[in-house]
Amino acid sequence: MHSRVALSNIFALQMQGAEVKVCGPKTLLPKHIESLGVKVEPNLRKSLEWADVANMLRVQNERLDVNYFPSTREYAQQYGVTKELLDSLEKKVVIMHPGPINRGVEITSDVADSQQSVILNQVENGVAIRMAVIYLLASKIKQ
Numbered sequence: 001m002h003s004r005v006a007l008s009n010i011f012a013l014q015m016q017g018a019e020v021k022v023c024g025p026k027t028l029l030p031k032h033i034e035s036l037g038v039k040v041e042p043n044l045r046k047s048l049e050w051a052d053v054a055n056m057l058r059v060q061n062e063r064l065d066v067n068y069f070p071s072t073r074e075y076a077q078q079y080g081v082t083k084e085l086l087d088s089l090e091k092k093v094v095i096m097h098p099g100p101i102n103r104g105v106e107i108t109s110d111v112a113d114s115q116q117s118v119i120l121n122q123v124e125n126g127v128a129i130r131m132a133v134i135y136l137l138a139s140k141i142k143q
Contacts, residue, residue, distance in 0.1 A: 003057055005098050010036055023047035024079060044079050048086070048093050055096040056081060056106045076105050083110040092116055099123045 006022070013020050014037060021039040022029060034040060041047045048054055059075060086093065095107070095117045103109045112119055 005057055009055060010038055021047060021050060025075070044081070045085065048081070048089055051093050052091075053094040053096060054081065055098070056101075057098070058100060058102050059105055072105055080104070080106055080108065081111050082108045083114060086111060086114070086116060094118055096122050098126065 010020050010022075019039075020037070021041050022033060023041050023044055026042065029040060041050065059072070081095065086095070093116065095111055095114070097107060097112070097117075097119045099119065099122075101107055101112055101119070103112060111117060
């Protein structure tokens with residue numbers, strides 16, 4: 001409901017043929033999100049068991065004008081990805097996060113720094129892509 005990243009990822013992934021599932025507190029999910037063609041799974045473990053890749057998103061407290069969940073601690077307990085949780089799955093799930101990370105909230109440091117994480121590559125490539133788009137847009141203005 002408060003994430004441009006989530007919406008753009010949903011559209012881009014679906015354009016590439018991916019099946020998309022979202023997981024999070026009901027209070028943070030738009031009421032009609034399923035109309036976008038995504039599935040909703042409130043249970044993090046079930047979501048990760050289903051997924052090949054999990055793109056974690058930061059809780060943007062600065063954009064939340066009301067409390068959408070009881071506490072950061074409770075959010076982390078229900079929706080935070082830990083190494084223990086990942087290691088308990090039957091398959092390796094690739095972990096992504098566009099950054100910045102609230103370490104210990106949506107993702108623990110040991111997950112962010114693990115072999116399953118491609119976060120540093122994702123952030124680095126995101127900067128390069130944005131630079132390229134700005135360059136292309138700016139070159140069209142000159143003409």
